[in-house]
Amino acid sequence: METGRKLALRQRQVLFFFFLLRLSLASARELKRYSVVEEREGRSFITNLVNDLGLGPLELSKRGAKVISKGNKLHLQLDQETGDLLLTEKVDREELCGHTEPCLLRFQVLLDNPLDIIQAELEVTDINDHSPVFLDKEIQLKISESSLPGTTFPLKNAQDMDVGQNGIDNYIVSSNSYFHVLTRKRSDGKKYPELVLDTSLDREEEAELGLILTAKDGGSPPRSGTTKVHIEVLDINDNAPQFEQLYYRVQVPEDSPVGFLIVTVSATDKDIGVNGEISYSLFQASDDITKTFSIHPLTGELRLKEQLDFEKTQSYEVNVEARDAGTFSGKCTILTQVMDVNDHAPEIILSAFTNPIPENLPETMVAVFSVSDLDSGENGKIKCSMQDDLPFFLKPSGENFYTLLTHKALDRESRAEYNITITVTDLGTPRLTTQHTITVQVSDINDNAPAFTQTSYTLFVQENNSPALHIGTISATDSDSGSNAHITYSLLSTHNPQLALASLISINANNGQLFALRALDYESLQTFQFHVGATDQGSPALSSQALVHIIVLDANDNAPFVLYPLQNASAPCTELLPRAAEPGYLVTKVVAVDQDSGQNAWLSFQLLKATEPGMFSVWAHNGEVRTSRLLSERDAPKHRLVLLVKDNGDPPCSASVTLHVLLVDGFSQPYLPLPEVAHDPVQDEDMLTLYLVIALASVSSLFLLSVLLFVGVSLCRRARAASLGGFSVPEGHFPGHLVDVSGAGTLSQSYQYEVCLKGNSETGEFKFLKPILPNFQDYPLGPELGENSNCRNDWELGIQLK
Template identity: 45%
Template sequence: MASSGAQGLRRCAGRAVLCCVVLTVCGAAAAGQIRYSIPEEMQKGSFVGNIAQDLGLEAKELSERGVRVIFRGRTQYFALNAKSGHLITAERLDREQLCGRAEKCLLNCEVIVEHEMKLYGVEVEITDINDNAPSFQTGEMELKVSETTAPGSRFHLRNAQDPDLGTNSLQSYKLSSNEHFSLKVQTASGGFKYPELVLEKPLDREEQATHDLILTATDGGDPVRFGTARIHVVVLDANDNAPVFSQPLYRVSVRENVPVGTTVATVKATDLDEGVSGDVIYSSQITDQASQVFQLDSRTGDITVFRNLDFEETKLYEMQLQAHDGGGLFDRSKVEISVSDVNDNIPEIRITFPLSSVPEDSPPGTVIALLIVQDQDSGENGAVTCTIPDHVPFRLQKSVDNYYSLVTARDLDREQVADYNVTVTARDRGAPPLWSATTIAVQVSDVNDNAPAFSQAAYSVWVSENNARGASVFCARAADADWGDNARVTYWLAEGELQGAPLSSWLSVQAESGAVHALRALDYEQVREIRFAVEARDGGSPPLRSSASVTLLVLDQNDNRPEILYPAAPRDGSTGVELAPRSAEPGYLVTKVVAVDADAGQNAWLSYELLKASEPGLFALGVHTGEIRTARALGDRDALKHRLVVGVRDNGQPPLSASVTLTVAVADSIPELLADLGSLAAPAAEAQASLTLYLVVAVAAVSCLFLAFLIVLLGLRLRRWRQAQLLGSAGGALAGVPVSHFAGIDGVRAFLHSYSQDVSLTAGSRKSQWSFGPPSSAGTLARPPAGQGKEPAPVVEDSNMCEADQAALQVSRRFCTL
């Protein structure tokens, strides 16, 4: 047998090679479909087809053009050899495993050429080879035949199985030679063959008690494969006595709560024969329902429970029993098993037609739900009573049989309790009693019976001035105890006026949130408070409303700088001048700085500070009064004018400030002040003329080293001639000068600079005349009395003026030009 198997494998291999060669030649990529055919059981890496040739490509072009194989399933049965261009198997292929008994076994995949975007279908047929021998389910079969069996009787044998197809599948059966039995092969629809054993000659147990036969099944493959099974025929003794039950009918009662495995009944049948003919075997012919609950022991006749009994499911079971001996004789009996009830079912509560919600204004007696209460037990075990808690505003009302209605017992108020969970308890009268409970969710729907309510009837709100336009200054919130649209509150501003304008131009209320927005930037200096009313209305039908009064108090911010009223700032940019007599004692009131602040509270608390003084310690400033007083007595050495910078600051956060510059002139009168200022200017001019002379002399001395005496003499005459041309007459007066023109940053110079000037000098009359034009602006000080200062004292000069006189003249000229 082993040699024949090896020979068959060699033949199979030869056929596989021949088939591959033929199919390779026949495979072609016609209409985008490539077909191959290979036998099953080829080893991994076996040749399937030449993909490169069928696609019209060289093997080296496969990788260049991106040729690859794609499978639809998870298992990859084939692979592409990039070097040879061959399609090879990726694993061993078993046709019976892949396709079963299908007539054709086809495996599909796709070959894609990525660079050309072409797709070719590949279909590989796996052909069958005779790789499976016929086999029986069991290698040995036992058959019992009575010695009284008539010739020609047939006995069914188990058939063999062969997963191969066609001629490779099961073809015939053969029985080993035997004089008592023969083999007959029956063919069913679809070509299925099954064997039957035929009794040809009567059996005699005393002559031969057993017969051993060999059944062989063969296929039509090349090489032929076969399978065998041993048939053991046991000849039975003749049986002339049938078994007899002790009772024709057995009646049994059992409680439904008996445990599984309990024996509920035992049947008994006797046979007068001996040996095999006297061995009684019990069997049952029962309904499917009983067969799932009871089990019959074929040897002992015990009937046991192997599944829990249920009285409510089945109250009575019937079983038809048979007792047969080894010779085929039998007797019949019947068993009736009645199940008695125990209290093992809890009451069931079913809710029908429940209301999803009930309005809170529903009258008492409104039906909420209909309940059906059932208990599958019987008698007292099935008698049920239902109850609900006492604290809920509902009650149970029994109608017909096991029907109950859940109705309202009193008025409902959703604002107090919005929903109820009503627990319905059903309890039977069993021993012990069983009960069940279910919860009915009752939702109370809202009715618009509550108006919106503000937390306060009146509100006081503080907001800082200079708020941003549109900024939220207050949120009016009203609560509504209702639900849904009935509790959806909208807000609006009640009509009113403020400073002659509609209130809606000052404030707005957002309808959904109640936020009050200021449409203008509020100014504490203009509006100190705004009184208005906010109304709230719900969305019910009809709607309910309420209102609240709001007082909006504007808080001051430090947004105004101190304003200095005195001294007023001059329009020409000069500073004010205040007089202080030289005889002033310490504490003398020179002047007072007066300032105001438009803010309120501590933002308007002003403090004064001396920021800068030309002579520190001479003047003192009142911090809260703004009074400027002398801190000590004035002396002769003190300057004629003093410059003071006074700062005014409020008490806000951050503080704001302003400043003013004052000039304090020390003199008993205005003429004295002018005379003192003139005497101060002369020494300064003299010193300047001396410096100029020194420079001229130095230059002339250096020039004399290089020029002759004549050149020096000529230069001196030319210098004298030039001086003679420059001499002239001039006159002037200070009469009619307003005191206000002493105000300025540089004192007297500012006063003189505000006038046009005309200066001339006459050498012959030896007089200098000074004249001034009219003032350019009104003054702050009083004019001198009439008749004073109209004619200024004449200034007499010699024609042969010395260098000191010329320096004084230059000082006078400069004084006038300033």
């Protein structure tokens, strides 16, 4: 009947537990409790968290669900694909919890994005897998023959590792004529046997008794353990020792040293002699008691054998027996309460850690960790902090959990690594502190474009350079790292269709070195510019550009060219010189040009040969040929002059020009009959002057008419060029009727001349020059130089023949 009531009560307790469990599940998922029977094999199923937490089928794996146990000792395993919570190994309730009931394993389920921490408990229920065991194989009792029936004799209890109904239920003794056993329960719930005397003993009839004491537990099926009880019947000793107090209450700090005196108990015996001599001993002491305490048998001083640990055991119940030399003994109980001291520093357990952290992302989770302290009260309260000068902050995320977050977007270029020291301090006295340093790397993203060392570059290259000549290097830097900082260089397309950049310049994509692909010709191209780009290999790629100016330096590779007098072997130029010319008379002017520039185009003139030396002189700077003296009738009528035109280059280049001067007494005169009068020399001189004036007027009128005709033709050509969409000069050879004159020679500006000859182009005489393109220096001149000759006389000039 009593067993039925216990079973019904147990069923009601189980129903009530499940009712509370369902109620807790319905209220905000504050605590989940599961149960498992001990000794279950590993990989045993406990529950399905997907169903319990109301999550989607794939939400556990997406949110990186983890099971975290105290002390990081994992007895549980989570299958993220199915959501099943499994045991990782066989669990032994006695090993985990000892006699603690219920046996609870606390754990947390951690979910990321968003962060959620579910508190849960796993109760390991007991099975009857241990039999009761007596510490002593034989119990010795000495009982006086004067003991009255009904006298009780406490016996040492058996120990059972199981708990609850699987623990010790009752004691029985083997059949005998004197004793029976009663099962008693102490204040801590443990049961112990008392031997009850049924009839008086007679030492003379039976001096010793042997009994078998059996301890049974309440399991199904029950288990039992036995020990022998040896009873020695003594002579009469009618006074038992008596303690001054039946209960002693003491408090002992857990850091008390070994040998610390806890309390001194005292008992007295009214007997005298041997029957009055008292000895003290620990009574019914468990292994923990005997390892922790010792009592002096004569003085009754209770001392520590080993240091206490409040976190392991908070209190002890020590039973002390005072026994006299006879059969009597007295009992007292010492209730020892262990006082906590702050002897455990806080602990930090890192649950999740993200490293490296991408830059430019605000409020990123870096780590999740829990803090704990084995102490209690104020000694177990913890506060958590970190450095103030870092862009991170701590956010409480549940009971004793914290999340480390970035306070703002990080910048790897400013700082690529952070050492974060997390400090946890308890509130005990003295305060204990634990520090944990987390090193966080900042990963790079492509947020910096390459930057050139200069916004523009000016490079110089000497004309007639060798192909593939290295002419300069551009350089850019990138504050990013890795592939985000790997720069490639390229030439950007130009908007000038006349500049074939791809045939002129190439760039090394890896180091930015610029090379001239072919020989450059200053006379064709003095300067040009283009843009270069620097692009990194990030995603997306970033780029920048810089302007490059290329200036072609002139080399003295062109000899002077004589525009007037035009040199023609079949029809040499002949100048007419009146014999009456005064010294310094301008015979002609040699006009020459040089396609080079600067001092390479500074021309000087000198007279090399003359038929009659000293008659003519040439001005070195302007090429004017003048008479040096008065002419006479004895001077030869025809003279040949050879002039040298030389530039100022290093080495200089030169050209020669040949002039033929014909001395005449006067220009062509019409025949006029004269009266037969006496010849008057003065009148002849006046007539010659008249003829000269008439000749000069005729020549001037003809020159003016030619100029007007030239202006009209030029205007017509310009109108026609404007109607065709403007003038453009293609790259390559000049038109055949044009001659380029550099502005650095004897002429003050750059001109193009159209040369007109009378008669055919081979034998005609030079007539006049006229400029048609005053700003022609802006356009390329002549063909590209295919050789590195220092001076060239093979001019390619455009001459229009009339």
